[in-house]
Amino acid sequence: MPKPLALPFKRIFISGGAGVIGQEMVRRLATLPNDIEVLVGDLKPRPADFPARFRYRQGDLNFLTEQEIGAFAPEVFIHLAATFERSTESYGFWEENFRHNVQLSHHLMTVQKDLHSLRRVVFASSYLIYDPELYNFAEVPAQPRSLRETDPILPRNLTGMAKLAHEIELRFLQTFRGEQFSTAIPRIYRGYGRNGRDITSRWVRMLLAGEEITVYGAESFFDYLYAADTAEGLLRLAAAETVTGIINLGTGRARRVSDVVDVLKQNFPNLRAKYVASDIPFEASQADMTLWSSQIDWLPPTSLEEAIPEIIAFERARQETPAAKAPGHVLISSVAAKVPLVQAVRAAAQRLHPDVKVIGGDMNPACLARHFTDDFWLMPATADAHLEEIITHCRAHGIAHVIPTRDGELAFWSRHRAALAEAGIAVLVSEPEAVTRCLDKLEFEVFGRENGLPVIPTALGLDGLAANAQSLGTTGFVVKERHGAGSLSLGLNLPEAAALAHARSLEEPVFQPFISGQEISVDAYVDRTGQVRGLVPRTRDVIVRGESQVTTTISDPALVARLIPIVEKLGLYGPLVLQALLTSDGGLHLIECNCRFGGASTLGVAAGVDSFFWFLQEAAGADLSQFPFRPAAGPLRQVRAAADVVTAV
Structure with a gap:
């Protein structure tokens, strides 16, 4: 025996x-x-x-x-x-x-x-x-x-x-x-x-x-x-x-x-x-x-x-038992010219299963990134009237994951994420309330102030901001659009008269006191339990049209420990990019937060913030504790440069 x-x-x-x-x-x-x-x-x-x-x-x-x-x-x-x-x-x-x-x-x-x-x-x-x-x-x-x-x-x-x-x-x-x-x-x-x-x-x-x-x-x-x-x-x-x-x-x-x-x-x-x-x-x-x-x-x-x-x-x-389904394909909505993002999603999808396709979606049939996806969908506008059409197309083409990439579509995907989930489609987007306060710089400041976060004061006018500016040791102001990508129409360190003049060129301006310091971006991923799964801060070394052309990660455990509870208070899900300033006196000042994957966030992926793979794993029901965050051993620098790609036709 x-x-x-x-x-x-x-x-x-x-x-x-x-x-x-x-x-x-x-x-x-x-x-x-x-x-x-x-x-x-x-x-x-x-x-x-x-x-x-x-x-x-x-x-x-x-x-x-x-x-x-x-x-x-x-x-x-x-x-x-x-x-x-x-x-x-x-x-x-x-x-x-x-x-x-x-x-x-x-x-x-x-x-x-x-x-x-x-x-x-x-x-x-x-x-x-x-x-x-x-x-x-x-x-x-x-x-x-x-x-x-x-x-x-x-x-x-x-x-x-x-x-x-x-x-x-x-x-x-x-x-x-x-x-x-x-x-x-x-x-x-x-x-x-x-x-x-x-x-x-x-x-x-x-x-x-x-x-x-x-x-x-x-x-x-x-x-x-x-x-x-x-x-x-x-x-x-x-x-x-x-x-x-x-x-x-x-x-x-x-x-x-x-x-x-x-x-x-x-x-x-x-x-x-x-x-x-x-x-x-x-x-x-x-x-x-x-x-x-x-x-x-x-x-x-x-x-x-x-x-x-x-x-x-x-x-x-x-x-008598339904067969287990293979992982569904991934749709990148508003794919535009986001080639590095497509490549990062493809790498994550291939790690999950080699049969997972990455499909680009856009309203522009000539968008550049379509040449880097497995398939392309000429999408309708992300409007409520097109929800059923979008769900029908996704189900017919085996799409089980959606990654929105543009601020203007986040509210649509967030508003309908429950209906999409019922159709078997997981969307990488936060709850509507959290999306709204990230898209609205004034709401973001109010939420931050009420929750004890170190946000930069923000107002619709200059009244009352002068005192804030003096307490921060500055006499200049920043003027930007209340909604959307503020950096594209930014007025920086302007005296009061110039700030008011610049505001007249904007649709819905907001004002902030100018603070001198080192501007940083923070790439992070918040899992479905509301916990930060991974977080990496980086300097913005060269900025072109609001995006980091050259960016370098910061190896500072104390800063990371300081940022994690701040990010978790924002009530977000998935990838995010927090913009902040570090001042010479050790101060940390929050500028704004983008509740999506950022233009230069591929450096965050390289540094260990495995956003797309974590999303796919969570969509499959995995416990992310099995995929621990392992930050890069030392600083990494990313330089975004154009590259020629030659393919057979």
């Missing part, structure tokens, strides 16, 4: 944990003591039955950072994430295999190899590495060939090549990091299981639909390994820290394809099968489990006769 599973560690990182083996592994871990911490990463949405106490990171793990995984500090890394195709790989698999097998495996070890917490790595490799001449035959085989770990290797396809490449990488790392962590590389045999893409699950789905199944190579032998057994075996291997290197994981008892059909017939008496001859060689392979048996006190117990009824029951239940 095998001993119960006991894990000598507490924090486990599983890549590809929403796959067939990964889900079984998570179910198994959920039965263990509650002090085990699990982080699962996968492209797919979080499975509904995953325990709430387990962390989940949806997105492309090629973008996982050392800071992000370091915050979790895994003791064990179980690498399941991989992509594969059926028996014959297509031409298009060339890029997919590199990105999600070769590159991903390399990247995940790059960000973890120097973590002091890491004690154990288990990499799910494959028997596809062995030379197919050992187990492929032109004639019907009489019995399977038992493959040993020492048998010749010659990967038979791209997937096998990728597995072997990472085996060699891990062998390399053991040369330098062997005292830090141990590595086990199980070569896994013919996997099948609940929710699988394997032939057994596909046949079950076809039979439940009343279809005929097609059988190729009925006389071939495969070592069928049930996913629940694979998960158990991998966990037991992880726990056996002294077991290292390559080791087979199979049942050691191959079955013919015809055996699978016979078991299906027992469960589907009316099964219809068409047996087709093929020029594909017969396979006859199974795992030699001698090494495993000498090291691990457990063998995979589940037979086809036991597993297939479980798969049938799962598929029947799944027919």
Whole structure:
């Protein structure tokens, strides 16, 4: 009788944990003591039955950072994430295999190899590495060939090549990091299981639909390994820290394809099968489990006769459950010429899922940024009369996220964000009241003053401001538009008569006392709980038409700590840009706040304020505590310069 599973560690990182083996592994871990911490990463949405106490990171793990995984500090890394195709790989698999097998495996070890917490790595490799001449035959085989770990290797396809490449990488790392962590590389045999893409699950789905199944190579032998057994075996291997290197994981008892059909017939008496001859060689392979048996006190117990009824029951239940939807596409409204913003959104979307498209929307069919999006929508005006048209278009084109980018449209999107949410469309915008006070400089000042924020006094006229100006040590005034981008029509440090004259050129002027100091912008993201998720201040070194052409982040923890409670009092959601002044006496004076992503806020993203990725994760229901803010180690400077882009037409 095998001993119960006991894990000598507490924090486990599983890549590809929403796959067939990964889900079984998570179910198994959920039965263990509650002090085990699990982080699962996968492209797919979080499975509904995953325990709430387990962390989940949806997105492309090629973008996982050392800071992000370091915050979790895994003791064990179980690498399941991989992509594969059926028996014959297509031409298009060339890029997919590199990105999600070769590159991903390399990247995940790059960000973890120097973590002091890491004690154990288990990499799910494959028997596809062995030379197919050992187990492929032109004639019907009489019995399977038992493959040993020492048998010749010659990967038979791209997937096998990728597995072997990472085996060699891990062998390399053991040369330098062997005292830090141990590595086990199980070569896994013919996997099948609940929710699988394997032939057994596909046949079950076809039979439940009343279809005929097609059988190729009925006389071939495969070592069928049930996913629940694979998960158990991998966990037991992880726990056996002294077991290292390559080791087979199979049942050691191959079955013919015809055996699978016979078991299906027992469960589907009316099964219809068409047996087709093929020029594909017969396979006859199974795992030699001698090494495993000498090291691990457990063998995979589940037979086809036991597993297939479980798969049938799962598929029947799944027919009654709505399938999980892939993440929807992203619409950038009023995309205009905001190319850096498009690129930042694209990077975030690709980290979530490679199939997410970035769609530009604008009323100008010739807008520049349309050349940088996946698709373009000639949008109607963002007016109440067009709400139904906008919702209908978004739903018809799979748009589930909207990012407004222009002050003039924020009120529309904010006013209708509840109706859009009911239609399955998340909008990156604050509540109407918060939007209004940010768009109205006078309301912003009144709100700030009433809530004890260090706002610069603002008024519709100069009456009463003279005293404020004197108390601030100035005799000059600033004149700007009450609504919209104040910097475009700004009158700066004007004496009283000139200020009044400049005001006559504006539609609805407001006045402020001029304060001499260093002007800064503050990029921040406020999550749905009202907490600042990340905040980075930056200097405005060169300003052109109100936007920072050159800007540099400020590494000042005391200033950041001072700004966070101020931002949280504003009642905003999502990205924002706060404009402020720092004076030589240590004073902080708030000028205004833009409750959207700013023109130069891409520097904030580079510095760690991951606004668009956080938005997409929140829209998917993720807890942002799994994505901690990791500010850049030192100051960063951004220079905004025009660039020529040449593309094929």
